[in-house]
Every structure is written in structure tokens, then in C-alpha cells.
Amino acid sequence: MNPIPDAPAAAPDVSALREEILALKAARDAVILAHNYQPGPIQDLADYVGDSLAMARWAQRSPARVLVVAGVHFMAETAAILCPDKRVLIPDPEAGCSLAESITAEQVAAWKAEHPDAVVVSYVNTSAAVKALSDYCCTSSNAVAVVEAIDPEREILFLPDFYLGSHVARVTGRKNLHVWWGECHVHAAIDPETMAAKVAQHPGAELLVHPECGCTTRALALPPEGVPMQVLSTDGMIAESRRSPRTTFIVATEVGLLHRLRKENPDKTFVPAQDEAVCPFMNLITLEKIRDSLREDRYAVEVPAAIRERALIPLERMVAIGR
Ligand code: 13P
Ligand code: SF4
Numbered sequence: 392m393n394p395i396p397d398a399p400a401a402a403p404d405v406s407a408l409r410e411e412i413l414a415l416k417a418a419r420d421a422v423i424l425a426h427n428y429q430p431g432p433i434q435d436l437a438d439y440v441g442d443s444l445a446m447a448r449w450a451q452r453s454p455a456r457v458l459v460v461a462g463v464h465f466m467a468e469t470a471a472i473l474c475p476d477k478r479v480l481i482p483d484p485e486a487g488c489s490l491a492e493s494i495t496a497e498q499v500a501a502w503k504a505e506h507p508d509a510v511v512v513s514y515v516n517t518s519a520a521v522k523a524l525s526d527y528c529c530t531s532s533n534a535v536a537v538v539e540a541i542d543p544e545r546e547i548l549f550l551p552d553f554y555l556g557s558h559v560a561r562v563t564g565r566k567n568l569h570v571w572w573g574e575c576h577v578h579a580a581i582d583p584e585t586m587a588a589k590v591a592q593h594p595g596a597e598l599l600v601h602p603e604c605g606c607t608t609r610a611l612a613l614p615p616e617g618v619p620m621q622v623l624s625t626d627g628m629i630a631e632s633r634r635s636p637r638t639t640f641i642v643a644t645e646v647g648l649l650h651r652l653r654k655e656n657p658d659k660t661f662v663p664a665q666d667e668a669v670c671p672f673m674n675l676i677t678l679e680k681i682r683d684s685l686r687e688d689r690y691a692v693e694v695p696a697a698i699r700e701r702a703l704i705p706l707e708r709m710v711a712i713g714r
Pocket of ligand 1: 443530532575603623645
């Protein structure tokens with residue numbers, strides 16, 4: 392597993408870097424796709440900011456020759472699988488994901504051997520080799536829709552996120568869904584006691600909870616009478632913040648999302664459920680590394696043809712299903 396990186400160093404002159412990046416982007420026919428957890432200055436510069444599903448769909452639709460993925464490695468790999476004619480760059484190849492590391496292709500093969508008739512549904516937070524052994528991929532945006540699209544009589548192996556899998560089993564009522572025991576160390580560390588304290592401090596607030604949270608299961612029993620709670624992907628939280636008449640929200644996910652929530656809803660208040668919910672991998676991406684990536688044409692993300700062809704099948708199903 393990749394070691395969890397240290398916090399990044401202090402930010403440099405943002406406006407000079409922005410100009411440099413915009414010029415390089417135009418010269419190289421490149422676009423920048425950023426995940427909702429990216430630091431604010433990167434979100435503000437990106438051509439597109441969204442959740443994992445939206446990033447994958449947008450990569451497919453973009454006419455640009457080069458895609459710079461400001462996110463983590465599996466997001467860049469997903470773009471490389473879906474867009475074989477584009478050059479996909481990640482500004483820091485060490486930007487991994489603790490959840491994606493929680494299952495290997497060998498473990499998937501062994502699990503499949505125990506359940507030979509099962510359908511394998513992999514969260515997009517997995518390696519290309521794991522996707523190549525899967526029937527469907529999903530994200531937190533469409534996991535329920537993907538599972539509902541599968542014959543109810545078929546057994547499902549859902550991997551690797553235990554909390555998302557448990558959430559999907561609960562929502563769909565499906566009893567023949569087996570869940571892998573993997574987790575994201577950032578979301579698993581958001582605990583219900585800290586959330587309960589935030590709820591007490593902000594009466595009338597709505598709770599927005601990402602299904603990767605370790606607290607999801609217990610959090611469902613948490614809200615006192617009248618406190619609305621939604622379990623949503625990061626883009627789902629953005630949509631809910633616009634739609635809801637509430638003015639204060641407690642947000643249980645990586646704190647990078649608060650930049651976009653606050654930017655798009657300047658009159659509303661967003662409070663992190665846990666201030667320390669920071670993804671160290673997401674924060675490896677910096678404006679300087681994006682500049683260097685465009686200038687030096689690095690680090691290219693390429694997937695061997697045999698794995699790519701097989702992984703494309705579940706990924707195409709993923710982008711076709713759900714919102
Ligand atoms: P979303 O699909 O909701 O963007 O989540 C991706 C992720 O890595 C969550 O930690
Ligand atoms: Fe992976 Fe967790 Fe970071 Fe998301 S927040 S990229 S699941 S380590």
C-alpha cells in the first residue's frame with residue numbers, strides 16, 4: 392500500500408502560476424478535470440469540477456487531446472481506459488487511494504472462485520486490474536442504480552467499500568449482496584460522536600453524509616427528530632445544497648468539497664462534520680505540479696491493452712447507468 396503522504400508545503404504565487412498553466416493548456420490542447428476534493432485554487436482553474444462519475448463522463452465527451460486529471464490515480468486510469476485516443480496525465484503519480492488499495496486482483500479472483508455465478512460490482516475506486524475482473528463498475532452516485540439493474544436472483548460481490556456496500560444493501564433491500572471489507576481511511580475516521588456534537592451546535596442544520604463514511608450505518612440512527620439527513624455522493628451534496636431550503640449544512644466527507652459548496656451557495660453555511668477529514672492523496676496535487684505536468688508532458692497514465700479492453704466493459708456500463 393502507498394504510504395500516506397505528509398501535508399503539502401505552503402502555496403506559492405497563485406496568479407502567476409494560473410497564467411502559466413492557462414498558456415500551457417492552450418498550447419497543448421489540454422483540459423484540466425478536477426475532483427470535488429481538490430484544493431480551492433485548483434478547482435477555480437479547472438475546466439471541469441465534479442464527482443468520479445461526472446469526471447469519467449466528461450473525459451469521454453471532451454474534444455481535447457490531453458486530459459490532466461487533478462485527482463487520484465484511479466480517476467486518471469478510468470479516463471485512460473475510457474479515452475484511449477487521449478493522452479492522460481496525472482500531476483503526481485503518488486496520488487493513490489487507500490480504498491483502492493484495499494483489494495487486489497488476486498483477491499478478487501479468489502473471491503470469484505468461491506462464488507462462480509456471482510456478478511462482480513466494483514466501486515470505481517479500484518485498480519484497472521480489479522476492474523478487468525469485474526462485470527460492472529459504479530460510483531457513489533449510481534451504486535444503487537447499478538445494483539438495481541442486475542437480475543435480483545443473481546448473487547452480487549460488491550467491492551471494496553464496506554460502508555457503501557452496506558448502504559446499497561440497505562437501500563435496495565437485497566439479501567444476496569456480499570460486501571468486501573475495505574474502507575477509505577479518511578471517511579472511516581469521521582465518527583458519529585463528533586457529528587453528534589456538530590448537530591447539537593447547529594440546530595436546524597441538514598446532514599449531508601457520503602456513503603463511504605464509517606459512521607454511515609450508525610449515523611442513520613443519529614439525527615434527532617426533525618433533523619434531515621441525506622446519504623449522497625459529492626455531486627449529490629452539491630445538488631442538495633442548491634435544492635434544499637435549509638441554510639446550514641453539516642458535511643460528512645473530505646473537507647475539499649466545502650470550497651465548491653460555499654462558492655455556489657454564498658448565502659448558506661457549511662460546517663465540516665470533522666475538520667481533520669483531509670485526503671492526503673488528493674492534496675498531493677498542486678498548481679506547480681499541474682504546471683510541470685503540462686510543461687514536461689508527465690506523468691502519462693497508460694493501461695496495458697489486455698487489461699484496458701476488459702476493464703472498458705464494466706466502465707462503459709457504469710457511465711451508462713444512473714444520473
Ligand atoms: P465521489 O464519487 O462521491 O466523488 O467520491 C469519490 C471519492 O473518492 C470519495 O472519497
Ligand atoms: Fe480514496 Fe478516501 Fe482519498 Fe477518496 S478520500 S480518494 S476514497 S483515500
